[in-house]
Structure formats: C-alpha cells, structure tokens
Amino acid sequence: MSRLGVNIDHVATLRQARRAKYPDPLAAALIAERAGADQITVHLRGDRRHIQDHDLFRLQASVQTFLNVEAACTDDMFAVLDQVRPHRVTLVEERPGEVTTEGGLDVVRHRDEVAAFCARLQAIGIRIALFVDPDDEQIAQSCLLPGVDTVELNTAAYAETGAADELARLAKACLRAREMDLMVAAGHGLTLHNLGALVRAAPGIEEYNIGHALIGDAVFLGLDESVRRYKAACRGA
Secondary structure, three states, X not given: OOEEEEEOHHHHHHHHHHOOOOOOHHHHHHHHHHOOOOEEEEEOOOOOOOOOHHHHHHHHHHOOOOEEEEEOOOHHHHHHHHHHXXXXXXXXXXXXXOOOOOOOOOOOOOHHHHHHHHHHHHHXXXXXXXXXXXXXXXXXXXXXXXXXXXXXXXXXXXXXXOOHHHHHHHHHHHHHHHHXXXXXXXXXXXXXXXXXXXXXXXXXXXEEEEOHHHHHHHHHHOHXXXXXXXXXXXXXX
16 A cells, blocks of 8 residues: 655745745645645755745654655755754755756766765665666666665656556566665656556555645645545555
8 A cells, every 4th residue: 555745845836936924835734644645745956946944844843744855966955954854865866947857866877976975864864765767777776875775766757648668667667676675656747647557557666756736636626635535546546
C-alpha cells in the first residue's frame, strides 16, 4: 500500500503572487495530514519563488507525519537544511529560469559533487533520497552514494505522454531499485487520470509525491477532498 506525499509548493506560489501572509502553506499541510497525507513535501528553490526559509522552520515544528524537503546540491541549501533538519532531503536538479523541474538529477555525470553533498547530509543525520530519471545507470550509481536509501523516479515522461513504454520503463526501474535495497518513490506530473495505471504497473513504488495536480484539483474539490481522492488512488482504489 503506497503512501501519499502532498507537495504544498503551489499554496505558497499563490501567497507569493501577492507577497501576502495567506494562503498559509502550514495550514495546508495540517489539512492534508488530517485528510490522510502520509508526508508533506516542499521544494526550497534557490530563487525562493514559492516556499520560503521561514516556512521550513514552521513546518518542521508542526508537521506530525514526515517532512520531505526537495533541494539542490548547493551551499545555500545546506546552510538552511542544517538548521531545519527535516526528516528527509530529496536532492533534485535545478536550472535557473526553469518553470518546473525539467529532469532527474544526473548522478552519473555529477557523482563526485552529489556524493560530497550526501556525505554532509549524512553527517548531520538527515535521510537522503535522489530524484532521478528511470534509468538503470542512474539507479546503480544512486545506491553507491553515502546515506542514500531512496530514489524518487521522475514520472514526467509518462505523465506527459501516457505512453506504454514509459510506463514499462518506470516499472523496470522500480524493480531495479528494489533489487538494490532502495526504497522507491515516484513523482512529477501525476494526476488522478494517470496515477492508477502506474500504481498497477509498479506495485513496488512505496510513495507518491504529488503537488500541482492535487492543489489544482483542490480549487474545485477542496483540499481535504482532493487529498482523500489522491490517497485512494495511491492505494489502487
């Protein structure tokens, strides 16, 4: 039975559009937890376009489930993470000017840099996940890095195309990661329309992190109901 991580970045996006105090991402996190979310996920970007540093401190003090912070491998990010000490950090690729994350972290190409950052996180007791494309070599390198116990598979290609071969690629990558004793998460572009097929194709995925579609659906359904529907979908209902 897979867990649901609710990404609340876009609650902060709406707040930052007016530089207001609301809507409050913490309030969204608490509603999501009451509705059954197993984890709260946020992405602290270098340009601080949505989640702000102070949000992380408030979330860490109040989240009752599990706080997962997505971040790039930079000194700026480490300085904040060292203070907040979230339950898990998911390391992601981040490029200036991108609208959203455009691809998985290239662990093969940037192995030394990522390994050094992982070692710093491991030294302060933070669990580590890597957001990677569903590629054998990326997964093989991920399991060799210090402190990494989880890979989050980038589902963007499947979400954008719905292609059967992309679904099969994710299922194969899941099996490969499980063989290496890595926990498997998945996320990026998942919706109520495409989630079910992935749950059935790759039952080894233990966690789904979903934000944009879930928050978008919440505009019409309410956040509580949106979380409940995605939670049911993660369970194959």
